[in-house]
Structure formats: structure tokens, C-alpha cells
Amino acid sequence: MTAMDEQEQRRRRLAAWRGSRRVLARRSTDGTVAEGLAALAAAIGAGSGAEAGIGDGSGAGSDTGAGSGFVHDPDDAVDVYGGGVVADLERRVAGLLGTEAAAFFPTGTMAQQVALRCWAGRTGNATVALHPLAHPELHEEGSLGAVSGLRTVHLTSAARMPSAEEVRDHPEPFGTLMLELPLRDAGFVLPTWDELEAVVAAAREQDAVVHLDGARLWECGPHFGRSLQEIAALADSVYVSFYKSLDGLSGAVLAGPDVLVEEARVWRHRYGGQLFQQYPAALSALIGLDRELPRLPSYVAHAKVVAGAMAEGFAAAGVPWFRVHPEPPHTHQFQVWLPYDAEVLDEASLRQAEETGVTLFRRWGAGAAGAAGLPPGVSVTEVTVAGAGLEWSAEDVREAVGVFVGLLE
Numbered sequence: 001m002t003a004m005d006e007q008e009q010r011r012r013r014l015a016a017w018r019g020s021r022r023v024l025a026r027r028s029t030d031g032t033v034a035e036g037l038a039a040l041a042a043a044i045g046a047g048s049g050a051e052a053g054i055g056d057g058s059g060a061g062s063d064t065g066a067g068s069g070f071v072h073d074p075d076d077a078v079d080v081y082g083g084g085v086v087a088d089l090e091r092r093v094a095g096l097l098g099t100e101a102a103a104f105f106p107t108g109t110m111a112q113q114v115a116l117r118c119w120a121g122r123t124g125n126a127t128v129a130l131h132p133l134a135h136p137e138l139h140e141e142g143s144l145g146a147v148s149g150l151r152t153v154h155l156t157s158a159a160r161m162p163s164a165e166e167v168r169d170h171p172e173p174f175g176t177l178m179l180e181l182p183l184r185d186a187g188f189v190l191p192t193w194d195e196l197e198a199v200v201a202a203a204r205e206q207d208a209v210v211h212l213d214g215a216r217l218w219e220c221g222p223h224f225g226r227s228l229q230e231i232a233a234l235a236d237s238v239y240v241s242f243y244k245s246l247d248g249l250s251g252a253v254l255a256g257p258d259v260l261v262e263e264a265r266v267w268r269h270r271y272g273g274q275l276f277q278q279y280p281a282a283l284s285a286l287i288g289l290d291r292e293l294p295r296l297p298s299y300v301a302h303a304k305v306v307a308g309a310m311a312e313g314f315a316a317a318g319v320p321w322f323r324v325h326p327e328p329p330h331t332h333q334f335q336v337w338l339p340y341d342a343e344v345l346d347e348a349s350l351r352q353a354e355e356t357g358v359t360l361f362r363r364w365g366a367g368a369a370g371a372a373g374l375p376p377g378v379s380v381t382e383v384t385v386a387g388a389g390l391e392w393s394a395e396d397v398r399e400a401v402g403v404f405v406g407l408l409e
Contacts, residue, residue: 013362016353022396023359024306025386027170028247036249040280043287044074071286078279085282092289093253097238098229101261104282106273108215108252109140111239114267115254116176117148119209119237122260125175127151129167133159133185134178135213159186161195167202177203180213181220181231182331188216188382190330193224200234209232215241215252218293219331222300236260242281245296245332246288247386251281295387299332302392303385307334309394310383313401332385335367340408342366342379348407349381353398360400 017023017030028036072085079086080385094102105111112135120126128144130137132154136144144150155162155170161179179199182188203210212235214220220231232238237256242248256266268274303360307324314322323337338345345364353359369381374380 013350015348017359017362019357020353021357022388022391022400024389024392025384026388028249031339040249040284044071044283045078051359059165071290072283078277079282081274081276081277084284085279089282090253092286092393093240094255096228097232097240097255099232099238099255099263100258101262102255103261103268105166105252105254105268106250106275106278106281108213108239108241109136109143110268110271111252111254111264112136112178112211112213113143113148114264114271114273115211115237115239115256115260116144117267118260118263119176119211120148123175123207123209125173125208127153127172127174127250129153129155129162129170129174129177129178129180129208130213131155131162131180131183131186132157132286132349133183133216134180135184136178138185159183160183160189161191162199163195164198164202167199167206173206174208176211177208178213179210179219179235180215180406182333184216184333187325187335188329188331188333189326190220190223193226196224196234200365209236211236212238212346214238216245216331216333218245219296219300219333222297223330242285242288246285248284248288249281251278292386296332298390299385299387300329302390303332303334303383304328305391305394306385306392306397310336310396310401312394313398314405316398317402317405319405334383336361336381336383337367337374337378338364339378341373344408345379345381348404351407352404356403358400358403360397360404 014030027037031039072088075082078084082104090102090104094100107116116128120152126149128150130152133174137152144152153170153172153174155166161183167177175318177199182190212232216226217231217238217240221228224231232255237254237260239254241252243250278323307327311322311324311327319338321339325335325337327334342364345361349359349361349364361381361383364379364381367374367378
């Protein structure tokens with residue numbers, strides 16, 4: 001496909017998604033620049049209970065925002081190299097996670113590189129144990145080694161978090177154990193709470209520190225039956241993202257002890273992450289914390305309903321082979337596997353949106369190599385259930401699956 005063809009296809013996708021009357025999750029990236037700026041300004045000016053918002057957060061409201069009724073004082077001066085709204089966000093996240101301090105970063109890639117580099121210096125060991133399906137291994141062009149001089153090792157190739165035994169039995173020492181919660185490319189999978197505690201304890205026995213890749217940590221509480229503070233307390237440091245679960249514009253926070261975060265601020269500057277002004281991203285993150293964070297448990301609960309209904313729909317439609325993974329989902333996101341080419345599934349998904357006004361699935365692809373025993377010739381899509389998805393009943397989902405399968409014939 002040429003670049004021009006891809007641009008045309010992208011325009012077609014956006015038009016179909018924007019025009020759909022029913023979706024499982026509305027995303028701020030589906031909108032225009034003007035719509036995004038207007039939504040941000042309206043949400044700030046109207047306060048935490050406003051009927052304006054970004055993405056699925058529209059009109060959610062909560063009592064978790066600033067006491068003034070605003071997510072942040074709209075008359076406050078803009079930030080300059082931090083401070084202001086950025087410092088407000090850092091304090092907010094440190095409080096939510098129960099850590100001594102937190103530092104805002106423009107990207108999670110930078111935040112994690114800095115965290116792991118700092119820990120390597122403090123432990124005297126530049127080896128990082130992480131999963132082969134972890135984000136730095138699949139999506140960051142070898143950044144940990146190329147930029148930060150770190151070496152990675154894998155404790156397991158199974159599509160799950162390593163076990164305590166695998167941590168103890170690894171034949172060489174490592175300075176940091178990095179755990180991605182949930183492990184996205186394995187299907188947004190999580191361990192049990194007991195398994196997580198055991199793995200952390202095993203790492204401590206090996207004199208390793210534990211860092212949580214918590215890009216999607218916000219929605220892990222329901223699965224573990226634990227608060228964010230209890231989850232974060234297991235680790236020495238944790239990174240969280242704002243543009244995934246919380247639908248912010250961009251940005252991330254690295255949270256942990258004061259001494260680590262202060263060192264991380266120095267490395268943030270060295271890596272080029274000390275941006276002149278960041279208030280739009282920081283404000284959108286505060287809006288997400290105020291509006292989306294309290295709703296995530298309801299998304300996680302309804303994702304189980306949606307996933308079960310999808311499986312029933314595929315079975316009723318006579319699809320010879322399929323998989324909803326994991327079933328039930330561990331978070332508000334999960335995968336669907338089907339034995340068709342991605343191009344065929346993309347076209348059926350688009351036609352359903354264009355012809356019926358229902359977006360059931362978005363993009364399909366080959367999936368990550370080695371992910372959960374994925375067979376050859378099978379394509380994968382990621383399903384997210386957010387605010388708009390709460391309107392779907394199980395029957396709505398089964399009906400939409402039937403229509404989708406009909407478009408494959």
C-alpha cells in the first residue's frame with residue numbers, strides 16, 4: 001500500500017469511527033485539533049462536574065478533583081520548566097500511589113529508561129530482567145541498550161509474568177526486575193495477587209530492586225482486589241501513563257522515593273525531557289484522574305460482559321475457530337483472535353461502521369510473536385471497553401458480532 005493509499009484509508013477509518021452512533025470506547029484521537037482544544041478548555045473552565053470533557057470522560061464528574069471544583073485553577077500562570085500545574089499533577093499522583101515523590105515526563109519510554117538507568121547506578125548492576133513481550137523489548141527500538149547502556153535478560157518465554165521460581169532459578173544476577181502490569185502484548189494479562197507478592201519477594205531475595213511498568217496500572221485494582229497504593233507499595237518505583245486508560249493528551253509520571261526521583265529529574269533534563277511548557281498535557285492528565293479513574297472499575301466489570309457476549313456471538317455465528325483472550329478479561333481491555341487475514345478483518349470492521357453506524361472492532365494485525373501460543377494465520381485485535389461501552393447490553397454485542405461475521409462471507 002502506498003503512502004497516499006494509507007492516508008486515504010486512515011481518513012476513511014476516522015470518518016467511520018467518528019460517524020458511528022455506537023462504539024465500545026470513544027477516543028480523543030478520533031477528533032479534530034479544534035475539538036480537542038475546545039474540550040480541554042471547556043473541561044478546565046467548567047470544573048470537575050462539567051458536562052464537557054475529553055474522550056470517554058465527558059460528564060463523568062467525581063469528588064477526587066481539586067477542592068475548588070476545578071481540576072486546576074484556570075487563572076494560574078502557565079508552567080515554565082515545571083512547577084504550576086505540572087507540580088500539581090506530580091503531587092496528585094504521588095498521593096494516589098502512596099510514594100514520596102513523582103516526576104512528570106513527556107513519554108513513558110523516557111521515564112522508564114531514566115528509572116532503570118538510575119537503579120543500575122545504585123545497584124551496580126546494569127542488567128534488567130523483563131519479559132520478552134514487555135514494551136521496551138517490542139516497541140522501543142532497543143532503547144535500553146542503545147541509549148542507556150542497559151542489558152536485558154528474560155526469565156520466561158511464557159505469555160505471563162515470570163514465576164517466583166523462575167526469578168530464583170535465573171543463572172545470573174540482575175539489578176532490576178521490571179514487571180509490566182498488565183502485560184499488554186500477551187493480552188493485557190495479570191498474575192494473581194499472591195503470585196505478584198511471591199515474585200517481588202523472590203526478587204528481593206536476589207538483591208534486585210523492582211520497577212513496575214504501570215502504563216495501565218490504573219485499571220489493575222479490581223483484578224487484584226487491592227488499592228493503587230497497595231499495588232505500588234510492592235515496588236521500589238513505578239511508572240504510570242496518562243494517555244492510555246485516562247485518555248490524556250500525552251505524558252507519564254515516574255514515582256518512588258525522594259532520592260530516586262530527584263536523580264531522575266537530572267537525567268530527565270539530560271535526555272531532553274525538561275520541556276519549556278507542558279500545561280495542556282498536565283491538565284488533560286488531571287482531567288483523566290478526576291473523571292476516568294473513578295469509572296475504571298465499572299469498565300473492567302463490563303468488559304467481562306462484553307467479552308463473554310462476543311464469545312457467544314462467534315459461536316452462534318458458526319465461526320470455525322476463534323478466541324477471546326483472556327476470558328474473562330483481567331482489565332477493561334482484551335484480545336480477539338480470528339483465522340483471517342488482517343486486511344479482510346479490517347475491511348469488514350470498516351464496512352460495519354460505515355453501513356450500520358456500529359464500531360465493534362478497530363484495527364487488526366498479526367499480534368506479537370510468541371504471544372500466548374498465537375497460531376500462524378491468525379489475526380488479533382485489541383478491544384477496549386470504556387464509557388461508551390457501558391451502553392452495550394450482552395444482546396447488543398451478540399447482534400453486532402453476527403453482523404460482523406456476515407460481512408466476512
